[in-house]
Amino acid sequence: MKHLPSSTRVVIVGGGVIGLAISSHLARLGETDVLVLEKEHLLGSGSSAASAGGLRQQFAEEANVLFAMEGVRQIRRQKEETGFDPEFKEHGYLLLAGTDLRVAELARNVARQQRLGLPAEMLTPGEIADRYPVLRTDDLTGAAFCGTDGYCDPHAVVMAFADTTRKFGGRIETGVEVTGFSRNGDAVTGIRTSRGTVTAEFTVIAAGPRAGGMADLVDLALPLSPCRRQIFSTHPFGFPGDLPLVIDFDHPLYFRPETGGVILSAAETEETRNFDLTLEKSGLPDLVEKAVHRCPSLESATISGGWAGIRTLTPDGLAILGDAPGRPGLLLAVGMSGHGITHAPAVGLALAERIISGASRTLPLAPFHAGRFTGAAGAPGGVIQG
Numbered sequence: 439m440k441h442l443p444s445s446t447r448v449v450i451v452g453g454g455v456i457g458l459a460i461s462s463h464l465a466r467l468g469e470t471d472v473l474v475l476e477k478e479h480l481l482g483s484g485s486s487a488a489s490a491g492g493l494r495q496q497f498a499e500e501a502n503v504l505f506a507m508e509g510v511r512q513i514r515r516q517k518e519e520t521g522f523d524p525e526f527k528e529h530g531y532l533l534l535a536g537t538d539l540r541v542a543e544l545a546r547n548v549a550r551q552q553r554l555g556l557p558a559e560m561l562t563p564g565e566i567a568d569r570y571p572v573l574r575t576d577d578l579t580g581a582a583f584c585g586t587d588g589y590c591d592p593h594a595v596v597m598a599f600a601d602t603t604r605k606f607g608g609r610i611e612t613g614v615e616v617t618g619f620s621r622n623g624d625a626v627t628g629i630r631t632s633r634g635t636v637t638a639e640f641t642v643i644a645a646g647p648r649a650g651g652m653a654d655l656v657d658l659a660l661p662l663s664p665c666r667r668q669i670f671s672t673h674p675f676g677f678p679g680d681l682p683l684v685i686d687f688d689h690p691l692y693f694r695p696e697t698g699g700v701i702l703s704a705a706e707t708e709e710t711r712n713f714d715l716t717l718e719k720s721g722l723p724d725l726v727e728k729a730v731h732r733c734p735s736l737e738s739a740t741i742s743g744g745w746a747g748i749r750t751l752t753p754d755g756l757a758i759l760g761d762a763p764g765r766p767g768l769l770l771a772v773g774m775s776g777h778g779i780t781h782a783p784a785v786g787l788a789l790a791e792r793i794i795s796g797a798s799r800t801l802p803l804a805p806f807h808a809g810r811f812t813g814a815a816g817a818p819g820g821v822i823q824g
């Protein structure tokens with residue numbers, strides 16, 4: 439068992455896609471005095487392993503669109519730059535509307551996205567039927583579509599970040615649990631672990647669903663809700679592989695092609711406090727009924743398995759990124775709100791720039807500041823700080 443260094447410039451708690459994206463960008467930009475600590479023996483085995491691999495840029499919030507667009511830009515270059523093929527299927531995301539209210543909301547979002555340079559568009563039910571005859575459209579009012587969205591292999595994204603970190607001189611240790619933080623007054627000066635203490639100029643919490651508990655240890659109460667979500671897979675049954683990821687908001691579900699079959703989810707948001715990942719099958723008949731309603735050819739599919747994972751949500755759907763209010767030396771990369779694979783490349787770049795040059799130059803970090811919840815200077819919001 440290797441010893442941990444007694445000090446490092448940057449220590450990152452969590453070896454999921456977010457922690458590794460930050461270490462990878464730091465190392466690539468020349469900051470190699472970085473240490474990632476992961477409590478499990480495998481990297482990316484938390485929420486990152488449960489993802490559907492969806493890369494969606496169609497968000498309501500401008501900051502989320504910008505981060506997702508940067509994410510897609512980097513993932514397109516990933517194979518060439520790292521050798522790890524993310525198998526990005528740029529087949530789009532189709533967001534279905536079943537009410538006039540929903541279609542109006544999607545149209546407002548599309549107008550905003552187009553202003554940001556995203557090639558999103560609105561489709562009528564007739565246009566949806568022409569493009570995707572496998573879908574039932576007679577009860578739809580329209581859809582939003584973006585052809586540069588798609589889905590990828592999230593494992594390859596995690597591995598590319600880990601490999602880049604090591605190749606450029608950063609250090610990653612698995613099987614090391616961070617148990618607390620060192621403090622000097624309000625300032626956070628490093629971490630305590632199952633294998634000793636490490637002092638650091640910057641400590642980054644990137645602990646996925648466990649981030650709320652980590653922040654509690656420095657008396658920072660963040661509004662993070664760990665929520666369970668399940669995905670089921672089918673056996674191959676000749677389903678077309680070039681379809682978009684389809685989200686049906688009004689009969690909540692989503693599905694996308696996967697090796698001749700589909701993966702599908704009821705898109706549930708069920709808060710959990712015990713982090714239980716047991717696969718719960720009682721909702722499966724209802725999910726299958728809704729899926730067959732939307733895509734009748736799914737009638738011939740059979741379920742092959744499934745898994746549960748945890749998404750860490752915030753009240754406004756934006757992650758919490760950047761400096762922790764009132765805790766100098768501590769940075770947060772938490773509350774990814776269900777799109778951490780898509781946003782990881784941008785989060786990694788923005789946090790690395792913040793650490794190296796004092797501010798993120800490429801992307802705006804301000805909309806993600808924790809102060810919007812804690813009432814810290816410069817950000818709106820109520821007081822939640824503990």
Ligand SMILES: Cc1cc2nc3c(=O)[nH]c(=O)nc-3n(C[C@H](O)[C@H](O)[C@H](O)COP(=O)(O)OP(=O)(O)OC[C@H]3O[C@@H](n4cnc5c(N)ncnc54)[C@H](O)[C@@H]3O)c2cc1C
Pocket residue numbers: 451452453454455456457475476477478481482483484485486487488489490491492493614615616617644645646647648667668669746747748749750771772774775776777778779780781
């Ligand atoms: C069912 C499901 C579907 C999803 N689909 C998509 C999708 O289609 N597209 C998309 O973009 N996103 C999706 N997501 C969300 C995405 O998976 C997450 O946002 C992302 O993986 C979060 O990454 P993370 O690094 O923050 O968390 P994690 O991957 O959980 O990594 C955090 C790591 O920190 C470690 N850790 C925690 N505490 C400690 C400690 N004390 N000491 C040391 N290590 C610690 C954990 O072991 C873990 O490995 C989905 C999530 C789920 C559950």
